[in-house]
Amino acid sequence: MKQCPGLFLFCRSGYEKDCAAEIQAIANRLAYTGYCKTTPESGYVTFFTTDFQTAKSLYSAIDFSQLLFARQWFLIFSYLDDLPEKDRLKPIMESIEQMTNFYSPLNQLVIQQANMEGKDNLQRFITSFSHPLRNALDQQNIITESQQHQENFLQLCFTSAKQVYIGYLPKGNHWPGGIPRLKIPETAPSRSYLKLEEAFVRFTSNNRSHYLQPQMTATDLGAAPGGWSWLLIQNHLKVTAVDNGPLNPKLLESGLCKHVMHDAFRYDPGYPNDWLICDIVDKPMRVMDLINHWLEHRWCQYTIFNLKLPMQQRYKFIEQEVYPWLESLQQDQLISRWKGKHLYHDRHEVTFMLE
Ligand SMILES: C[S@@+](CC[C@H](N)C(=O)[O-])C[C@H]1O[C@@H](n2cnc3c(N)ncnc32)[C@H](O)[C@@H]1O
DSSP states (O other), X not given: OEEEEEEEEEOOTTOHHHHHHHHHHHHHHXXXXXXXXXXXXXXXXXXXXXXXXXXXXXXXXXXXXXXXXXXXXXXEEEEEOOOOTTOSHHHHHHHHHHHTTTSOOBOXXXXXXXXXXXXHHXXXXXXXXXXXXXXXXXXXXXXXXXXXXXXXXXXXXXXXXXXXXXXXXXXXXXXXXXOOOOOOOTTOSOTTHHHHHHHHHHHHGXXXXXXXXXXXXXXXXXXXXXXXXXXXXXXXXXXXXXXXXXXXXXXHHTSSEEEEOXXXXXXXXXXXXXXXXXXXXXXHHHHHHHXXXXXXXXXXXXXXXXXXXXXXXXXXXXXXXXXXXXHHHHHTTXXXXXXXXXXXXXXXXXXXXXX
């Protein structure tokens, strides 16, 4: 068993370098020493520190919501890289028992693949292994019931049937791998619905009803076929859907949606809206200019939009272009705060909410 204090970060497969660049930059800024290890297309990044105290302290120093590319994370205790095929349980239980000296209490088990878009046969192994593991944890009373609402998670993350990271996620709202379980209504006009739903779940959490109130007004730039507008209409907002393309007729039947066939970059709403949502596929700087324009004219109070990231060094672009822009919006008091995340339902884009 290798004890390896550090952080384990889940990201989209293919975004390991961006996730690593981000955590390294933040650790450097906070004056923590450590280094990243990445495997291409693995869907995760590890950041190793000198000792557990440092890992814990770094974990506490970082506000997870400020990490753009990491979807979920946990504190690593150990890495077992040569589990014996005949008895994997023994070394895993030994490691978990040792871990309780550093990280406790443990209220719930999460056992999963490191790469959430990973292999079916590894998933089958994990499903079958989780039964004896849960029994062993029960027998030794390692998992205790939470006294509070927030739970502390024992995390097992397999990279293969022979290799596992064991760790701890304190007081988390745990979505394994950072993947929320969301349902798409059968009536939704497009799967893009899920992107906006995840953005609301992530960014407004238990305050959702404050942000989505009946009779609020919204403009949806690049609305067709209409998944995003549909979500707002389901919440009884009045939506102006701007797109030169055809809109799903169900939106218009609702009586809450008006379709405007217009170039979104030249559209003037004529009055302030509560919301601007924008899912246009275009150059990120162009979309930023568009959002800027709306904020300068005070045409919206809240906005959710995404920025496509076609470039090689995505974190560099975020650090050099997007963050300074967001800072300037705050300085000019055009927004009070922002949140951003590379959502599970995002592909090659990141989503922001500004207010
Ligand atoms: C990814 S789709 C939007 C999907 C939508 N959010 C949904 O939930 O169904 C992008 C849309 O932006 C529209 N679009 C792109 N450039 C535009 C422009 N300059 N003006 C208006 N619409 C534009 C496209 O016609 C396309 O329908």
